[in-house]
Amino acid sequence: MKNFYLFICFVLPLTASMAYAKVLEGTPIAQHPRLLLLQGEEQLLWTSIQRDSYQRKIHQEILKECDRILTTKPVTRNKIGMRLLATSREAMLRIFYLSYAWRLTAEQKYVARAKEELRAISAFSDWNPSHFLDVAEMIIAAAIGYDWLYDELSEEDRALIKQAILRKGLEPSLDSQYNWWLKATHNWNQVCNAGMLFGALAIYEDHPQLASDVIKIGRESIKLPMKDYEPDGAYPEGYMYWGYGTTFNVLFISALERAFGEPYDLSAARGFLETPAFMQNMTGVTGDSFNFSDSDLGGVLQPAMFWFAKRTENPSLLWIEREHMIKLSANVREDNRLLPLTLIWSKGIDLESIEPPQNRIWTGNGKTPVALMRSSWTDSTAIYVGFKGGSPATNHGHMDVGSFVMEADGVRWAMDFGREDYRALEAKKINIWKFDQDSERWGVFKYTNYAHNTLTVNGELQHVGGYAPLTDVVESTDATKATIDLSSVYPKLAALSREITVVNAKYVSVKDIYNGGSEKNTIRWSMVTDAAVKLINNTTAELTKDGKQLLLKIEVPGHVVWKIEPIEGNDGKNTPVLVVFEVEVAPRQKGDIVVNLVPFCSLD
Incomplete structure (x- = not known):
């Protein structure tokens, strides 16, 4: 040196x-080297x-x-x-x-x-x-x-x-x-x-x-x-x-x-x-x-x-x-x-003296509104939730409007698949770069709402022309909460919104508030996880991963049942899987679907 x-x-x-x-033109410009580092x-x-x-x-x-x-x-x-x-x-x-x-x-x-x-x-x-x-x-x-x-x-x-x-x-x-x-x-x-x-x-x-x-x-x-x-x-x-x-x-x-x-x-x-x-x-x-x-x-x-x-x-x-x-x-x-x-x-x-951020929630609007919540920046066991709205028609978009990811105890419990291999799809002559309702893109399972942590109404795809805005944000000493209006993405219902809350830095509550349409509808709730899933009873599922546990608990009137569904394209032996249940909604019926994600301490 x-x-x-x-x-x-x-x-x-x-x-x-x-x-x-x-x-030559008289414009002052740096001599070489002039790009980034002079x-x-x-x-x-x-x-x-x-x-x-x-x-x-x-x-x-x-x-x-x-x-x-x-x-x-x-x-x-x-x-x-x-x-x-x-x-x-x-x-x-x-x-x-x-x-x-x-x-x-x-x-x-x-x-x-x-x-x-x-x-x-x-x-x-x-x-x-x-x-x-x-x-x-x-x-x-x-x-x-x-x-x-x-x-x-x-x-x-x-x-x-x-x-x-x-x-x-x-x-x-x-x-x-x-x-x-x-x-x-x-x-x-x-x-x-x-x-x-x-x-x-x-x-x-x-x-x-x-x-x-x-x-x-x-x-x-x-x-x-x-x-x-x-x-x-x-x-x-x-x-x-x-x-x-x-x-x-x-x-x-x-x-x-x-x-x-x-x-x-x-x-x-x-x-x-x-x-x-x-x-x-x-x-x-x-x-x-x-x-x-x-x-x-x-x-x-x-x-x-x-x-x-x-x-x-x-x-x-x-x-x-x-x-x-x-x-x-x-x-x-x-x-x-x-x-x-x-x-x-x-x-x-001075990278050695950086202080952690102070916010517990960050929200942004625009084409793809998001609410990003955590209980701590320094605790490795803290809760984290990412929650999104927007439209499937956004560039690189999926039918994941209303979807979320969730972490606790150092484990990601609710996950997202992310992207597919473009080259593999293009090699099959699938046009994945059009975003209208009947696009070939939506023939790819992992691009659809069926494969995300969101809702499906009557087994149908989300409405590509819809847009889900962030409508409410609350931050208090005991909770952070964000609400996204999903109504235009699910036109068969009169109204639908999803509210996600981090409660007392202890657990996460996902609340879907619906107003039924003119006909009977079926709402399917789904979450993707690569944890091992055990059904405790109709409304309680136990997830286990890396020696940690999380309970999924349904709170909804009437009879509903948790189900475990394999992911399309998997070999049936390996995770991830879909954890799902369905709710029947009568014409003009109003109600709430609540699922609590409650982390437990280590099994050790």
Whole structure:
């Protein structure tokens, strides 16, 4: 590391304030490197890493992964089905990690291998513009490598990479055959616009007019998905796609501001600076996410949270991220191709002195209203409930309106399946990307209300055109409670709402309040669990998992019976299963269906 200090002190003496130069059009833009970590900022980053054990761990994991990459061959153009995305992501991970390692250690082995990866992707016939996410992630990989290694690249290499960025990235983005995402209101817009911005900034001085046009287009276009954070930060596509869309949205803002040395108004969009609180509360006590819609279960490190913590001067937003930093070595590659961002954006934050959040409930409205409740941030046995409304027609949506997850005693008792494998469904020629009532998407069992912790009326699917708003929130010393109006999703009933309460930090009560329609109806209550289930009597079920117990207790007039149903597609021997019962509702009948989820102490 001694050679590194000499490198920093004598070879890179410029400070960030000195790093700006005039380019052809007279617009002030930072010299190379200008993307995210400016010329001369390596020393500040290194000092921050040395002072903080959490940052130091991430730095070491990146270097270990770089050394593993050195033992492999450069990426090849491997298209799977309609996607080149896996190759694009692998290229991004390799080039970002290796470029970071070069800038922080000055070891030639890293820059030499990064050049090989850059030459490899630049030589591809194309970056698969028919699935433009592939182009977006590939151009970011190329742009970071081109910019961060600029002084180390030969003229021949610069020309090759620059030509690839131009011909295989920026020019296709201006072609109406491929750029439908400019009008999208979801994560595609955020990711693709971030990619084009990175490409434009990387080669700005050589193509100033084209780069300026791309930047202007992106600044306007990206405002569309940013409206999805309104009014208070809840992100409609759920945990996994918050991590995807929001991280690239932040990349767009950060790269633009850093390259031109001045703030822009994008982060002032309504709800955007509130969205990290949504994401923080989407992780349960177990560390798993509230994985509604097309989301994976596992909670992962979210680089964007570090940017938000710094922008809002609220380090407590990193309470959960710090835990993810500790667990990272289990699989550093999984969902962590942007890992160096955690160090760039946490620079100067004292991660060892973070205080826990104080709220017990967080609610958000918008396209997908949520209520996220917990009894404690520091007790590993605390209760956690995630509860959602909205519509099945939301991008990546399921028929999971009214669904919830629930944890207690360190166990997730009520679970969500999350996403299916898109490629497997697409290989079967199933069109899962239409969201009307008769879409093939709803022929996939795990996308339907039958497979979620919600209600089914008369065996029918939820109404895609419906929308369930959050109507009431109560927080008192002895309870937190949220109510969602489900009426428009179940049009056969005159009215239906679900009220979930965490009572005295002891148990959870799920109360469904109904008003029957003009005809007789059957309401089916269901919950998915991977616990072992024992039926004690008609109205009481005992769940056992990891040496812990939870009781499900029905409170409803009349005769009802718990049933255990296997999940479609399972082999019948393994969990999870559905725990269900049905209630017959006479015409115009009003009533309540209450199920209490009561945790017990350890069986040990």
